[in-house]
Amino acid sequence: MGKIRDAERTRKKIVEAAREEFFEKGFNGTRVESIAKRAGVNKQLIYHYFKGKEELINETIADFISGVPAANLILPANPAQIASFRYKVNQEHLMDFLKFTAWEAIENLPPNPNGEDTRKRVLQSYVEDMRAKQEMGLVPKELDPALITLMMSSITIYPLLYGNVTRLITGLEPEDPAFQEKWTSFLNEISKRIFNMEHEED
Template sequence: MGEIRNAERTRKAILQAARDEFFDRGYNGARIESIAKRAGVNKQLIYHYFKSKEELINETIEDFIKMLPSGNLTMPADPVQIAEFRFKVNIEHLLDFLKFTAWEAVDTLPENANGEERRRTVLQSYNEDMRVKQEMGLVPKELDPSLLTLMLSSLTVYPLLYSNVTRMITGHTPGDPEFQQKWSQFLRLISERIFRMA
């Protein structure tokens, strides 16, 4: 029984170290040697638990998603609140992961080496939620639910990832509570203009 607990503890330590390494350096910049060092294990032990770097990143993302507080991530019923809600979730729970996704814009990744299937499921659920709200008459019929999801993703991610641009345009950093409050209010105003027309 002690061996099983030790194995689980070791695996958990590797996944935590992998998350830190991948989120800090991206997929291509991450090194198995660095992950081993962060986890306090040797490199060979990582390959005992994970067959490849691709398997490790996929399991790292899966583990990260499982650790999110699911009760707090249910989409609001009112579409006007979605952008503000997603912005808050991104700040409180997803910021490090979003930084990892920014690496994808500059890295060439092996196919499905970024938890793509799991992430697609989450993002498609946003489309489905928007489609259902549209059928309920809460979202204008002429707006494509997937394009609305993409727009909301852009508005709630971009200011956080491109902090220098945010600072140069607004004079505030994304971590500044004043910016967060102003941007949240702006998201609500924009959303009211879009969704109150339904």
């Protein structure tokens, strides 16, 4: 049992070091040697547990998402509250991961090196949630649930990742409480207009 526990601790230490490296430097910028150094282990030990960077990034993202409190992945019942909810979760819990996705956008990556299966399950659950709300009459029937979900991702991530653009347009930094309050209010107001079903006939 002692050897098993030691192996689990070592594996965990490697995954934690890998997360810091990947989120800081992106997939292409991360070296196994750097992960080993950060984890305080021999490089060959990493290859004992993982086949390479591709397997390690998948494991890293799966581990990261599994560590996100379940409440942060369950969307509000009222669709008009989803945007401000996702913005708050992104801002308070997911910034390091979101920075990694910015690296993804500019890197030429091999197939599925980025925890795609795990991430797809989460994002598709958002689409299904929106579709269920649509069937309940809470979302306009002419709107595509997948496109609404994509829109929600865009407006709740972009201002956080592209701080310089946010500052140039609004004069405020994304970390500024004044901006956060204004953007949350804006998200709520826009969402009320999108999901206001009062105009529809019974």
